[in-house]
Amino acid sequence: MIKLNDYEKQLKDRFLKLKLEAGSHSPSMETLKSSIPEIEVKIDACFLSNPYATDLFIKHLHRDLILTNNLRRFLEFYPSQNQVIAAKIGSAISLDPKSIFVGNGAIEIIQAVIQKMVKRKMVVVLPTFSSFYEFAESNLEIVYYILDKADNFKLDLSKLKDFIRIEKPDSLVIVNPNNPTGGYLHQNELIEFIDAHKNLTNIIVDESFIHFAYEDSEMNNISIQSNVNEYPNLIVIKSMSKDFGIAGIRAGYAIMEPSRVKELIKHGYLWNSNGLSEYFYSKYSDSLFREDYEIVRKNYIRETKNFFDNLKNIPNIRTYPSMANFLLIELIDGTKAEDFVFKLLLDYGVYTRVGNDKKGLNGEFIRIAARSLDENKTVIESIRLLFGLSPL
Amino acid sequence: MIKLNDYEKQLKDRFLKLKLEAGSHSPSMETLKSSIPEIEVKIDACFLSNPYATDLFIKHLHRDLILTNNLRRFLEFYPSQNQVIAAKIGSAISLDPKSIFVGNGAIEIIQAVIQKMVKRKMVVVLPTFSSFYEFAESNLEIVYYILDKADNFKLDLSKLKDFIRIEKPDSLVIVNPNNPTGGYLHQNELIEFIDAHKNLTNIIVDESFIHFAYEDSEMNNISIQSNVNEYPNLIVIKSMSKDFGIAGIRAGYAIMEPSRVKELIKHGYLWNSNGLSEYFYSKYSDSLFREDYEIVRKNYIRETKNFFDNLKNIPNIRTYPSMANFLLIELIDGTKAEDFVFKLLLDYGVYTRVGNDKKGLNGEFIRIAARSLDENKTVIESIRLLFGLSPL
Secondary structure (H helix, E strand, O other): OOOOOHHHHHHHHHHHHHHHHOOOOOOOHHHHHHHOOOOOOOEEOOOOOOHHHHHHHHHHHHHHHHOOOOHHHHHHOOOOOHHHHHHHHHHHHOOOHHHEEEEEOHHHHHHHHHHHOOOOEEEEEEOOOOHHHHOOOOOOEEEEEEOOHHHOOOOOHHHHHHHHHHHOOOEEEEEOOOOOOOOOOOHHHHHHHHHOOOOOOEEEEEOOOHHHOOOOOOOOOOOOHHHHHOOOOEEEEEEOOOOOOOHHHOEEEEEOOHHHHHHHHHOOOOOOOOHHHHHHHHHHOOHHHHHHHHHHHHHHHHHHHHHHHHHHOOOOEEEOOOOOOEEEEEEOOOOOHHHHHHHHHHHHOEEOEEOOOOOOOOOOEEEEEOOOHHHHHHHHHHHHHHOOOOOO | OOOOOHHHHHHHHHHHHHHHHOOOOOOOHHHHHHHOOOOOOOEEOOOOOOHHHHHHHHHHHHHHHHOOOOHHHHHHOOOOOHHHHHHHHHHHHOOOHHHEEEEEOHHHHHHHHHHHOOOOEEEEEEOOOOHHHHOOOOOOEEEEEEOOHHHOOOOOHHHHHHHHHHHOOOEEEEEOOOOOOOOOOOHHHHHHHHHOOOOOOEEEEEOOOHHHOOOOOOOOOOOOHHHHHOOOOEEEEEEOHHHHOOHHHOEEEEEOOHHHHHHHHHOOOOOOOOHHHHHHHHHHOOHHHHHHHHHHHHHHHHHHHHHHHHHHOOOOEEEOOOOOOEEEEEEOOOOOHHHHHHHHHHHHOEEOEEOOOOOOOOOOEEEEEOOOHHHHHHHHHHHHHHOOOOOO
16 A cells, blocks of 8 residues: 655645646646656656557658648648548548538537537436536536446446436437446447437447457457448547547547538538648548558557556556556555555656546546557556566 | 630639539639649639748748657647637737637637627628628527728728617627728727627627738737727637638637636637647747747738739729738729639639629629739739730
């Protein structure tokens, strides 16, 4: 069990104050650095992003835009309209562009869908990504279906079905794989569930972490996005930030019934992409880039799996099954999550995410992101040392 | 008077079809190039942007991000939240960051303001930027105050005052300088008008072209943005695309009463900047960059003024007074605006904007943007040749 001394406690209080000021999100690196110089962040294991995909994208961007002096035109001129970019995405994922709504990051789509499509009452599965309830206007009723720790936070769809029968919402949000639990619903069971809920106005499925999940030994890419053709109440939201490692570009899209895309674009969202997100989507629809991406995606999944195994071997913590690029861990030796996160940061420069502030997550939880191979090793060794365990 | 032959007429019909498909905006260069290869665009005089400011920004970006290999972190990591970026803007324009709402381009702010703040009935001065009415939801009543060609499209505020007294709107939109007329209201008369309309819920003033306007011989920067402190119903919207020549980055902000910023951010818009727009705002708040910018701004204004003078000397057209970086011209020799635009494009590669599709603009109007010195010269010579006039 980890305990802090008085000096550490003082620093921790300053750290917690910063966190409080940052709202429901972690304080940024820059804020941390300038406010508490005693802390040096060496590894940001809060940050949910495939670093190898960033490497790949930067390599292409360097070759396509920097060496050729082509960057200027992506910054100087207006990017294309929403539906022109949707056509590029459509060719990448073999879906009708008319069913694709492009967002300034997935976050803009979450806001648009929650505020413009959800009308009366929405069921949100907790714990989950907070924007799904934080962005709701006050006239919207939200009811929470809380995942059970005893079930490993696995979403039991038959129980959810009962919950929906009783609550009679018009809309439902499922994040798959879920954040921060990492819990995963198989494509078959999810589609079966959607099929049984044609009466709902909106079934919103956020697949922002789906590139890290797999159902076969070859780790082939999976998604229910094409099922929108069959289920017009289905809305599949996809962030590009995590899997492609490009959070700064703000790229995301959603698949939805074409009339819904039309309705959204009728009153706005025409010019919401930027030059570099448009460039990204031209790479996304380039089969050579996609081939290279598949290699780094699978490599990252393999390393992530190994990282998870090493975390599972630490006796002071309990881990929960994850199909995402992060693991939810629970401290079971009496250590407080805030003390763990703070001491790991102060002593080893490893920054992890406390789970206490997540609605529906009660206990000493921490979310740890998989990073590069070397960083993962350092994270494991740091946690082992923190608990007084021998190195691997 | 310019007339087209049969071959040109055929091409023009294809061109107009493209325009129709592009909605209320011009078809993009890329679309044009691939659809009508006979056309080679050499100068895009539709594009309202200071090219010297782009040069300056690219120079800084190259030094700060490319040579140092710092670009990656702006693309990989999440940009800061809305209010963190507002603080940078606040330091640049010496206003309270709490009164600054950052947008994914001004267009996102127009959408947010029209859809979330305007409640019942809005007066829009025509002709103007179409998004102000296109983004309105169907429950909003819009009444148009049409500018009079006989008054040189000058907005007569005493007439507008009468119009408002009769129509009883809750909101009003004024673009200053106005697009596409270029018409300008002096700071004094505009503020006097705002002072007399404290009963309106929203007075929305779009100052996206204000960096091209001036009221003294030194062409000092002007704005009514600080007047929001005195008039809580005032909302000043500012695009950065035109004056800083960075349309691809999507940067814009609005000044409004702090409680309104808070209300907008309560339910979204937290993460709507991208890495490069955040970088841009760090330059915007850098006094050395701003000094360099002031030089290119004033230089561009001087050249633009000279360009306008040369357009005014062409006898086949009538020009309207402009304080923006474009001039609205009217063909007075019987030539059709579409024929003029098309033949100037086909024969000289100079692309200009037909005004016919602009609500409230009836007649043979064309909007011509000022570009670089050399491009301006070519535009003037091309138009003169098109009309059979001697070169300057």
